[in-house]
Amino acid sequence: MSDKNLEQLRYLQAYPEQIQNQVRQLIAQDQLGEVLLRKYAGAHGIRTDKALYSYVQELKNRYMRNGEQISKVAFDSKIKVIQHALGQHTYISRVQGGKLKSKHEIRVASLFKYVPDEFLKMIVVHELAHLKEKEHNKAFYQLCAHMEPNYHQYELDLRLYLTLVEVSGQELWITGATGRETAA
Numbered sequence: 571m572s573d574k575n576l577e578q579l580r581y582l583q584a585y586p587e588q589i590q591n592q593v594r595q596l597i598a599q600d601q602l603g604e605v606l607l608r609k610y611a612g613a614h615g616i617r618t619d620k621a622l623y624s625y626v627q628e629l630k631n632r633y634m635r636n637g638e639q640i641s642k643v644a645f646d647s648k649i650k651v652i653q654h655a656l657g658q659h660t661y662i663s664r665v666q667g668g669k670l671k672s673k674h675e676i677r678v679a680s681l682f683k684y685v686p687d688e689f690l691k692m693i694v695v696h697e698l699a700h701l702k703e704k705e706h707n708k709a710f711y712q713l714c715a716h717m718e719p720n721y722h723q724y725e726l727d728l729r730l731y732l733t734l735v736e737v738s739g740q741e742l743w744i745t746g747a748t749g750r751e752t753a754a
Contacts (some may be wrong), residue, residue: 580736581729589726593733602734603742609727610686613743617683619644626676626694630701633717637701638674646677674701684743685731692724 579590596602616622623643630637676697682690695717703710714721734740 579733581732585726585729593730597733597737602730603738603740606727606731606734607742610688610743612686613684614687614690616690622678625690626698629691629694629717630698634698634701637698638672640676640701641673642675644675644677645680645683647680649677649679684741685728686743688720688724689728689731691718692721692728695721 579593582590582593593602596605616625622645623640626640626643630640676694678690678693678697682693695714698717699710699713703713711721718724731742734742
């Protein structure tokens with residue numbers, strides 16, 4: 571990563587300069603990965619679309635019982651972080667008989683197969699909140715915080731991780747041949 575990119579810290583642009591400076595210092599000292607590993611020891615165990623669907627349904631049923639039904643949930647290798655997408659909520663409306671039916675789908679970037687549970691929960695909560703609030707407004711973020719009180723901290727930490735991956739290419743939580751999570 572060039573010095574210019576390090577100056578900009580793409581994933582942290584909306585954060586105060588003080589936080590950005592702390593991150594630059596951690597990167598310069600090669601400490602950012604260690605800080606994240608101390609906070610989040612290992613990756614979750616959800617590896618299949620079926621397990622992800624169950625996980626999403628459990629959260630939806632706990633916090634949004636009256637929310638729209640979700641017809642499909644999947645990890646998606648086509649979602650690129652570079653395009654500023656970590657997950658997608660889509661809905662399709664169709665006329666069936668005299669009724670308008672809508673199907674909701676949630677797709678989560680494949681990157682989330684190998685991250686701590688807190689990061690997966692943060693992105694799932696984000697996409698579930700879109701069932702009620704389409705825009706990223708105050709009500710949207712209040713709903714996210716209702717479903718996950720640490721939502722904003724997990725979002726910041728995820729952005730720190732994305733910055734680490736961009737700067738160093740280092741992915742912290744990977745599955746080795748033994749099936750256990752290890753630090754790269």
